[in-house]
Amino acid sequence: MSARRPAAMLAFAPERNPDTLPPEQHARLESLVTLLGPQPVQDFAHADARAHLSEVEVLITGWGAPPVTGEVLGAMPRLRLIAHLAGSVKAIVDRSAFERGIAIISAADANAIPVAEYTLAAILFANKQVFRLRELYRGLRRSLKPLRDHAPGLGNHRKTIGIVGASRVGRRVLALLAPFDFDVLVYDPYLAPGEAAALGARQVELDALVASSDVVSLHAPATAETDHLLDGRRLALLRDGATIINTARASLIDQAALIAELCSGRIEAVLDVTDPEPLPSDSPLFDLPNVVLTPHVAGAAGGEVARLTTLVLDEIARYAAGEPLRHALRPEHLELQA
Numbered sequence: 001m002s003a004r005r006p007a008a009m010l011a012f013a014p015e016r017n018p019d020t021l022p023p024e025q026h027a028r029l030e031s032l033v034t035l036l037g038p039q040p041v042q043d044f045a046h047a048d049a050r051a052h053l054s055e056v057e058v059l060i061t062g063w064g065a066p067p068v069t070g071e072v073l074g075a076m077p078r079l080r081l082i083a084h085l086a087g088s089v090k091a092i093v094d095r096s097a098f099e100r101g102i103a104i105i106s107a108a109d110a111n112a113i114p115v116a117e118y119t120l121a122a123i124l125f126a127n128k129q130v131f132r133l134r135e136l137y138r139g140l141r142r143s144l145k146p147l148r149d150h151a152p153g154l155g156n157h158r159k160t161i162g163i164v165g166a167s168r169v170g171r172r173v174l175a176l177l178a179p180f181d182f183d184v185l186v187y188d189p190y191l192a193p194g195e196a197a198a199l200g201a202r203q204v205e206l207d208a209l210v211a212s213s214d215v216v217s218l219h220a221p222a223t224a225e226t227d228h229l230l231d232g233r234r235l236a237l238l239r240d241g242a243t244i245i246n247t248a249r250a251s252l253i254d255q256a257a258l259i260a261e262l263c264s265g266r267i268e269a270v271l272d273v274t275d276p277e278p279l280p281s282d283s284p285l286f287d288l289p290n291v292v293l294t295p296h297v298a299g300a301a302g303g304e305v306a307r308l309t310t311l312v313l314d315e316i317a318r319y320a321a322g323e324p325l326r327h328a329l330r331p332e333h334l335e336l337q338a
Contacts, residue, residue, distance in 0.1 A: 010062075016064040020063075036056060079102055116176055126243035160185065162185045169219045185203075235254070247273065270292040272298040
């Protein structure tokens with residue numbers, strides 16, 4: 001007996017999802033569900049959307065999705081699954097969805113993979129002083145041998161890496177660091193006793209991590225407790241020459257204090273997130289030689305988006321077949337998402 005095809009609605013901004021649902025994946029989606037309308041909904045108040053809300057059983061959201069408020073949920077009495085084609089749903093889905101018995105899944109596990117890969121590359125390049133030596137080599141245009149004269153402490157061997165947040169991404173980064181000769185520290189107040197050791201790290205307090213690490217990489221969610229987690233006082237604890245990597249949320253760092261430290265030339269940074277985003281064109285972060293600034297590219301982009309879509313389609317297939325979901329969120333997950 002074949003699985004049934006529940007009624008489904010797409011809801012996201014097409015321009016923000018250019019690599020989502022290419023033809024072959026769209027064809028698979030149509031084999032799993034009955035789509036209500038050919039185009040993604042961008043406003044649930046629009047007449048075309050309102051005409052189908054009462055029929056929706058599966059709501060498929062993505063980047064730029066309109067908010068799924070309590071009112072919207074009330075207009076969808078048949079809704080049983082919200083499937084998000086991206087990472088965090090915290091800013092999209094009202095918590096009352098859980099109280100209504102609606103299952104929520106996201107592709108956060110799949111999106112964590114490229115972020116962790118970006119982070120590993122940044123850590124290895126930071127300890128190799130690739131970014132600084134590139135600028136120096138470009139300026140001098142001559143041999144830099146012996147390198148120890150230009151790059152004291154060069155190399156990855158026995159460096160200390162501090163991971164802030166044993167989140168999905170943080171755990172993947174910890175796993176990727178395992179083959180290297182690093183001393184790995186982790187700070188996460190939610191880690192159970194002994195869990196850090198199982199992840200290949202030593203659990204320490206945040207001040208100790210910041211003061212002891214050659215590279216500090218941020219992987220915590222944006223919450224009231226983590227706002228400016230690295231403030232001016234903590235940034236001052238960083239070793240001279242240390243690198244801070246942020247692929248999480250800009251709010252984790254006091255950006256003004258960070259800019260002051262970077263302008264001093266004392267530390268370096270790899271920043272994939274900023275506040276605002278994009279930065280104003282006159283921001284010093286664009287021009288500082290000790291800053292690598294990327295346009296929020298660490299997460300899934302281009303061909304990597306297919307991994308997210310595949311995860312969601314697999315979950316929809318399980319739902320349609322009456323099988324247990326593998327990526328269902330619980331209410332407490334929302335606060336701990338990025």
